[in-house]
Every structure is written in C-alpha cells, then in structure tokens.
Amino acid sequence: MPVNPNFLERLLLLRLDKGPAPILDLFGAATFEAVVVALDMGLFEALASGDGPLSAAALADRLDADETAIEVLLTFLVAQGYVSEDDGRYQNTRMTTKWLLSDSETNMGPWLTFWDELVFPFWDDNFETVVREGHPPQTIYEWFDEEPTRWETAQRGFRAAASIVAGEVADAIDVPNDAVRVLDVGGGHGLYAIELCRTHPALSAVIFDYPEALDVARDEIASAGVEDRVEVAGGDYWEDDFGGEYDVALVFNVIHAHSAEENRRLFERVGTALRPGGRIAVLDQLTGSARMPVGKTGHGFVGLTYLVTLDAKIHPFEDVSEWLRDAGFEDVNRTAIRRAGPGQTLVQATKV
Structure with missing residues (x-):
C-alpha cells in the first residue's frame, strides 16, 4: 500500500x-x-x-x-x-x-507479476527511446510473440485485473431479451464472456483471440464448468471470419491499441457479425473523466503505459461514439465502471 x-x-x-x-x-x-x-x-x-x-x-x-x-x-x-x-x-x-491470496476471487497477485516480469522490463528497454523518438521500436505484444509463454503471464495478469470489475460490467451490459449468442473479440482470458453467461443462463459465447492468448481462457472455462456454453476460437480479428448472427459483441480493452481508422474498421467487422438490432459493448479507458488526484495519476499512468508499450493512446468518448456511428451503430451511450477507478467506461450501441 x-x-x-x-x-x-x-x-x-x-x-x-x-x-x-x-x-x-x-x-x-x-x-x-x-x-x-x-x-x-x-x-x-x-x-x-x-x-x-x-x-x-x-x-x-x-x-x-x-x-x-x-x-x-x-x-x-x-x-x-x-x-x-x-x-x-x-x-x-x-x-x-x-x-493478494490465491483463493480470493479478487486476487491481484498475477497482475503485479505481469508488471514485474513483463511491463517494467519492457519499459526499462524502451522508455527513453520513446521519449526521445516518439515511438517504441516494437509493441509489447510483438515482444510477447517472441516468447509465447509471455502471453500466458500477460493473460493471467489481465484476468486478475478483470476480476475486480467483471460482475459490475456484466450487470451493466444491455443484453437483448431474446439474445443467445455472444462474441468476445480479443477476449483473451475470457472472464467477461464467462461472467456474462453466468448472469444470463440462455447465452453461449465464443472467445476470439490470437491462439497464443487463449490458454488461460481454456482454464477459466473448465474452472467455471461452462464448457457446453463457452468456446474459444483462435484467429486474427483483422482478417479471420468471426461467424455471424451474434446478439452481443464484446470489444474490451482493445481500442486503445489502435488508431481511429483501425477502430472504425474493427467496428465495421464486428457489425457484420451481429444480427440487426444486436448490441456492441466496448470497454476501455477513455479520457475526460478524472477529477481527483488519484484519478488524474491513474489516467497519466495508463496514457504513459499505452505510449511506451503499444505506441498508442487513450481515446475520448466522442471519438468512440463517432466511430460506432460511422460503422452502422446507433443509440450510443456510456456507463462509468466505478470499481475500476476513474476512466474505465462501457460504451454500448445498437446495430442498425
């Protein structure tokens, strides 16, 4: 502390x-x-x-x-x-x-391990280069690919961070009454999709991410006992087919890694996988909501982290809303996720 x-x-x-x-x-x-x-x-x-x-x-x-x-x-x-x-x-x-105990549902130990073993070493190698030249020589995800075991450490860290807010997020998602299929794009550890299926027993889900990122999701699915309702699909969300006729699509902690044009394209691709009237839910850090010292520090910390590790930045809600409308969505709204601290926002919209 x-x-x-x-x-x-x-x-x-x-x-x-x-x-x-x-x-x-x-x-x-x-x-x-x-x-x-x-x-x-x-x-x-x-x-x-x-x-x-x-x-x-x-x-x-x-x-x-x-x-x-x-x-x-x-x-x-x-x-x-x-x-x-x-x-x-x-x-x-x-x-x-x-x-910090392994039997706690909110165990943050793997999140600290993720920073100690992966993020801070990456910072040590690249921080000054980024400040002087404006860009890292590679993203941290590309660095993970050089040694795939890094992905497992990362996903366990991401899962630990998600454990704090998964219930709040699942409760905040506006799931259509007749919904049965969920697509979790870049879902990695799978905790959000699993929690959503727990909250809504009629749902089944597909967690779509790079194959190297899905080992933790398989463990989570088995641990939750939802093998009959949640599955994984390995692929590249820029190129590979998601399937279709989904009722809800999750795009969580993805858009900060991409530019405006890339995010428009991603929303368009997700839109093609949704049925008319389907819902998209986008979760990420967004600018403009920090007012208190800890919140401002958190925003600055996240922004610096994205710059050094991903050559990326935090986006404002107004931009995300515009990209969604350009991609064929309407009724865009947002919900602050309080347990995650200032900035974490759930944006939802409906496919036209």
Whole structure:
C-alpha cells in the first residue's frame, strides 16, 4: 500500500517543502519490489495457512529462508500495511487477504507479476527511446510473440485485473431479451464472456483471440464448468471470419491499441457479425473523466503505459461514439465502471 503520510508529514513534505517529497516515490518502488518477492516466495500464502499468526522463525522455516532477512522484510511489509504484527507474530492484513491470496476471487497477485516480469522490463528497454523518438521500436505484444509463454503471464495478469470489475460490467451490459449468442473479440482470458453467461443462463459465447492468448481462457472455462456454453476460437480479428448472427459483441480493452481508422474498421467487422438490432459493448479507458488526484495519476499512468508499450493512446468518448456511428451503430451511450477507478467506461450501441 502506498505510504500515507500523516498530517504533519504532509505539511512538512508536501506543503512547506521542508523535506524531499520524492522520497515517497522511492518508498513506493521499494514496496512494489518487496510485495512481488513476497508473492514469489509464497510468504502471504504461508501466513494464511490456517495455523494462526507465525513468528519470523517459523515463517522462515516454512519458506526455507533466512530468519533475519525474513524479519526485516516483514518489518517493511508491516509498515506498508500488508502484514500486521503482535508480540513477534505476524499475519496478513485484511487488504492482503482480499487482494493478494490465491483463493480470493479478487486476487491481484498475477497482475503485479505481469508488471514485474513483463511491463517494467519492457519499459526499462524502451522508455527513453520513446521519449526521445516518439515511438517504441516494437509493441509489447510483438515482444510477447517472441516468447509465447509471455502471453500466458500477460493473460493471467489481465484476468486478475478483470476480476475486480467483471460482475459490475456484466450487470451493466444491455443484453437483448431474446439474445443467445455472444462474441468476445480479443477476449483473451475470457472472464467477461464467462461472467456474462453466468448472469444470463440462455447465452453461449465464443472467445476470439490470437491462439497464443487463449490458454488461460481454456482454464477459466473448465474452472467455471461452462464448457457446453463457452468456446474459444483462435484467429486474427483483422482478417479471420468471426461467424455471424451474434446478439452481443464484446470489444474490451482493445481500442486503445489502435488508431481511429483501425477502430472504425474493427467496428465495421464486428457489425457484420451481429444480427440487426444486436448490441456492441466496448470497454476501455477513455479520457475526460478524472477529477481527483488519484484519478488524474491513474489516467497519466495508463496514457504513459499505452505510449511506451503499444505506441498508442487513450481515446475520448466522442471519438468512440463517432466511430460506432460511422460503422452502422446507433443509440450510443456510456456507463462509468466505478470499481475500476476513474476512466474505465462501457460504451454500448445498437446495430442498425
């Protein structure tokens, strides 16, 4: 958890400039690394083993680690709110239990692993080049293709992020009363399509994405027990046939990677797969909705990430609406997805 300065610290560091406020960013970077190491070692899982709070010695024994080093790491994790300590014994905080344990429905651990193993290394290699030249030498997706196991790590990370909002998104989608078929374009891990089918028992779905991106979806389908209603189809959404007569099409976290002309073309291709009156649902970060400091920081962070990793940017709702109308859709509307933080927006429209 980020350092939360008290009133006096905020006054001295942020208002009066009596100390080096950038030190907070250093602490934040160290916290990320410490949490990733704890995840990799299984430290939080060991504390959740059911045997009650553990001493540093007992935890070190379980993890085959050095007791002194484990105690130092635990002390830092206590200061950052991930672990609590009482009389030399340690346990996970409520935050860690909810967001970082494998048996939690909102486990964000794979999302942090995704950033640690893939995104930040890609940043290290390309950030300065992008700032100086305006473009990365390749996209992160092209980099994933060089070692396909990277796709599995990425999709597990994407799935972890989606787990926070999947229920809210499924509830917000305007599914026609007689709908039976769903197309999930670039659906990857498949969590959104699976959740939509759970919410609407009459639906079946096809998750369409590059073959390398679908292994996690197969696991999710089996885990959810929906093999009879949800299937995967490998292909290129620019070239390959989606099939037809779908009632709902999902285009989630796709459009930020493409230009205006490309998105018009994509919406046109999706439109050909929908029946008249079918619905398209587009989920992505959109500009113009951040007002508070955390929201503004999140928008800036996402925008920078898209630039460095995809040579892309966040689009405004007005542009997305125009592309949909140009592609033959009407009744365009939007819904803010609150659990995802400022900017994540669901845009829906009806095929004419």
